[in-house]
Amino acid sequence: xxxxxxxxxxxxxAASRGLGRGCAEQLAAEKCRVAICSRDGVEIKQAAExxxxxxxxxxxxxxxxxxxxxxxxxxxxxxxQTLGEPEILVTNAGGPPPGTFAxxxxxxxxxxxxxxxxxxxxxxxxxVPAMKTKGWGRIIAITSISVKQPIGTLLLSNMARAGLTxxxxxxxxxxxxxxxxxNALLPGTHQxxxxxxxxxxxxxxxxxxxxxxxxxxxxxxxSNSIGDPSDFGAAAAFLASEQAQYITGQNLLVDGGNYxxxx
Numbered sequence: 001x002x003x004x005x006x007x008x009x010x011x012x013x014a015a016s017r018g019l020g021r022g023c024a025e026q027l028a029a030e031k032c033r034v035a036i037c038s039r040d041g042v043e044i045k046q047a048a049e050x051x052x053x054x055x056x057x058x059x060x061x062x063x064x065x066x067x068x069x070x071x072x073x074x075x076x077x078x079x080x081q082t083l084g085e086p087e088i089l090v091t092n093a094g095g096p097p098p099g100t101f102a103x104x105x106x107x108x109x110x111x112x113x114x115x116x117x118x119x120x121x122x123x124x125x126x127x128v129p130a131m132k133t134k135g136w137g138r139i140i141a142i143t144s145i146s147v148k149q150p151i152g153t154l155l156l157s158n159m160a161r162a163g164l165t166x167x168x169x170x171x172x173x174x175x176x177x178x179x180x181x182x183n184a185l186l187p188g189t190h191q192x193x194x195x196x197x198x199x200x201x202x203x204x205x206x207x208x209x210x211x212x213x214x215x216x217x218x219x220x221x222x223s224n225s226i227g228d229p230s231d232f233g234a235a236a237a238f239l240a241s242e243q244a245q246y247i248t249g250q251n252l253l254v255d256g257g258n259y260x261x262x263x
C-alpha cells in the first residue's frame with residue numbers, strides 16, 4: 001500500500017533506539033525526509049547513518065534533550081534549516097525512573113512532567129503553525145499502555161502520560177478543522193532498552209534474574225512474546241498516512257493483546 005507520504009518531512013524524537021527508532025525506520029522506508037534526535041549526539045548521528053543506508057534515503061540526526069525547552073527550540077530550528085517545516089511529528093522521550101509513591105522524591109515529579117508531558121507540548125506548539133498554513137499535518141505521540149492500565153511501579157510515567165493523553169485528546173478536536181490529526185500509540189512490552197531497565201529494576205526488587213523477569217513478561221502476554229519496534233513503527237507510519245486522514249483523537253494499543261479492558 002502506498003501511504004501517500006513520500007517526500008513528507010518527519011521529525012521523530014528520542015529515536016536513536018527502541019520505539020522511536022522503529023518509527024523513524026518505517027517513515028524512512030516510506031521515503032519521508034526524516035530528522036531524528038536524542039540526548040547523545042554521537043549515537044544519533046550513527047543511527048541516522050544506519051537508517052539512511054537501509055532505507056536508501058537521507059536521514060538527519062541532531063542532539064537534543066527532551067527535558068529542556070531550549071533544546072527543543074534549537075532542534076526545531078535546525079530541522080527547519082536542514083529540511084523545512086515538519087509535516088509529521090512523532091513525539092517520544094525516555095521514560096521517568098521507576099518508583100512507587102513511597103519511594104519517589106517530590107522533586108522527581110516536575111522532572112517527569114518536563115520530560116514526558118511538556119516536551120510534547122513544546123514540540124507540538126512548534127510545528128502546528130506551519131501545519132495549519134499547509135492544511136495538513138500528522139501528530140503522533142508515543143505514550144504507554146499505562147494510560148489505560150496503570151503500572152504499579154511506574155508512578156511518574158503513569159501520571160505524566162495520562163496528563164499527555166488529556167492534552168492530546170483536547171487539541172485533536174481543535175486541530176481537526178485544519179487537516180491535522182492527533183493520535184497516540186500505546187506500546188505494551190517491546191524489546192527496548194527501557195524494558196531492559198525495568199526488567200533489571202524488577203529483578204533487583206524481586207530477587208530474580210533478568211531472564212526470569214523476561215519470561216514472566218512474555219507469559220503474561222496473550223501472544224506469548226515481546227513486541228518488535230519495527231512493527232510498532234509500522235503503526236506510526238499508517239497513522240501518518242493519507243489513508244488515516246479520518247482517524248484523530250485516538251489511543252491505539254500496540255501490545256499483543258495485553259490490555260484486558262473493553263475500551
